[in-house]
Amino acid sequence: MTVRTKLAAVRRRVTRQSIAEQLLTVAGANREVLREAPKERGKQVAMGAVLVSTAGLAMVSASYALHLALHFWWPFAVLGGVAWGLIILNLDRWLVVSSPRLTSKVGTLAMALPRVVLAVLIGAVVSTPLTLAVFSAEIGTEVREMAAENEDAFTRQxxxxxxxxxxxxxxxxxxxxxxxxxxxxxxxxxxxxxxxxxxxxxxxxxxxxxxxxxxxxxxxxxxxxxxxxxxxxxxxxxxxxxxxxxxxxxxxxxxxxxxxxxxxxxxxxxxxxxxxxxxxxxxxxxxxxxxxxxxxxxxxxxxxxxxxxxxxxxLARLTALERIGEDNPTLATAHWLLFAFMTALECLPILFKTMLALAPPSLYERLLTLEEEKVEERVQLRMQTEYEEAEVLAKSALAAAEARAARTLEAESRATGMVLDAQLDVTREGVERWRDEQLAGAGRVNGVETDLVKHL
Structure with missing residues (x-):
């Protein structure tokens, strides 16, 4: 095998692998679980391919509808179709990813029923323009006849x-x-x-x-x-x-x-x-x-x-198709069969997911359940640990607060005592000073009286 052949094989393998990775992303698959169950990888890639296929049909349908109904230039119609295809891809992906597996089949069906109804409505909207495109030749002829009839009626009126x-x-x-x-x-x-x-x-x-x-x-x-x-x-x-x-x-x-x-x-x-x-x-x-x-x-x-x-x-084309169906039962049957087929294609992801939910759990689903349980246990353990740490911190903070309060009370008591002692000393000094002043005043009075007696 030459080097060029080897490079081409590697390039193809890389391309297939990158496409498969993108499809796994679309399908919402858990890659860590797929590493433990590599055989389940193909199912998830197929699910992503189905989602992309339905989105592609929605894109083609919306592009044709925008060009037909609003007379958009084809490049702008294609841009609008791409936007609509992405919306349908997102909706289908949500319907598939959010479909749960319950313990009972009745519960699973009850949970899947609203999603199936929504998928049918989306499929009907998407498949209608495609049905009109298939019968465009017959519809165009009938539309021209309807326009001629309207013109005659308007002229008479x-x-x-x-x-x-x-x-x-x-x-x-x-x-x-x-x-x-x-x-x-x-x-x-x-x-x-x-x-x-x-x-x-x-x-x-x-x-x-x-x-x-x-x-x-x-x-x-x-x-x-x-x-x-x-x-x-x-x-x-x-x-x-x-x-x-x-x-x-x-x-x-x-x-x-x-x-x-x-x-x-x-x-x-x-x-x-x-x-x-x-x-x-x-x-x-x-x-x-x-x-x-x-x-x-x-x-x-x-x-x-x-x-x-x-x-x-x-609307005019739908009316024309209905009129054609009234005159041609074969075309009416073909119309409804094609419409049902297109709608079923659009509903394929959720139908596929519902059938998988009704079947016994696959290895991927069992591993995914275990992974989710592990994640739940880890989260509960982390929350318990955080709670205990918070409780310890709260107790430590409370003890520290009590110690600070005791020290503060002791300091305040000591300060109050010192203030009282200082006030007592000041009072004592004031009293002694007053007494000395009184005694000195009394001595001066006695001296004056002694001088008067001597003079007399």
Whole structure:
């Protein structure tokens, strides 16, 4: 075997060993116990590998979900997936490490049940995006059909909405008002005045009767009508007089109409100022109403377009998958089987730990129990020792305190005695000094009296 081959073998062995050490850390294994039971090392490494595998599935699932639901760019989605995978790894590791082994299987199952339920919930959350990814082609087609159905329904709703059905009528009213404001007062407005209309109607009636009288007069002259006698005579004169009377009435009405129209035009022009103000206000109101209605309509269309653009999220895809399952039982069965399989994979660590807890204790578990008992004994011994040391120290401190108190009392008694002796000496000296002063005073008095007696 060459040196290079040996180095490669050593490198592979070191790599495998480092990976195994990391997996043991993930599994929460006790390395000191594994040194006593090396055969149990493989189980703990396998447990760590299972935890890492479920975390990897969670990472892939979360990355796909972030890209699908929130439209994250793939690098950011992967970063989010890594964070989610670490969270799932931590939760699974806690579930595995905190699962106890009790003396009875019923107690073990009771303690494991909440952890299994939590693992199932986590597995369902993690496996849902993976299930959607497997059926992405069928789901994409169904999502597009759902979007088309929603678009048709929205278009019908928009067309039938009473708020927007009046827009054409409002636009026509706006066009009429704008044309009226642009033209001002015209001859057509004058012709529509009630007085002008009445006078024009009377004039048209007179003109019609005048034309009829003119025809009757001509027929009387040529003998084609009336008396049937051609030429001029009394009948012709009577018809001429009727025609001339109607001609005078026609001319009079024509003059009245010609005089009335300027008056009406002037009156309408005078009223046009206020009419223009009213029409402009009505035009502004209609334009505001149309603008607001169109803005609401555009806002609804924009909101619908945005909803359609975001209609490929997880919820829409789940709905599409359910619809596909209703029409295709085979796909529904495959969906639920895949979902159950993915969920079981995510629940594998806690299920594996629960099955180990129900089985007879392994060598590793027995050694771990002994190690824990030793640790507990050491802790109890240390605590007992610390308690005894504290008790001895307390007794020593109490004795020292009593000795200090006795010495202090003795010293205080001695000091009090010394103070009393000093005070007694001072008092004694004061009394003696007072006595001497009194005796000296008495001697001086006796001397004075002796001198007086001698003088006398």
């Amino acid at each position: 928009l067309a039938e909405d009473s708020r927007y059905a009046q827009l054409p009528t409002l636009r026509e009213q706006i066009a009429v008002l704008e044309a009226d404001l642009a033209d001002g007062v015209t001859q057509a407005d004058v012709a529509e005045d009630p007085a002008v209309v009445d006078l024009q109607r009377r004039l048209d009636d007179v003109i019609e009767r005048y034309n009829a009288a003119e025809d009757a007069y001509n027929q009387e002259i040529d003998g084609s009508g009336g008396s049937g006698i051609p030429g001029f005579g009394p009948a012709t004169d009577a018809r001429r007089e009727a025609r001339d009377r109607l001609a005078e009435e026609r001319d009079s009405l024509t003059r009245q109409l010609a005089e009335l129209k300027p008056q009406v035009l002037e009156q309408l022009q005078a009223e046009e100022v206020q009419t223009t103000i009213d029409q402009q206000a009505e035009l502004d109101r209609l334009e505001t109403r149309v603008t607001d209605t169109e803005e609401r309509r555009e806002a609804e269309i924009a909101a619908h377009d945005e909803a359609v653009g975001n209609s490929d999220g997880i």
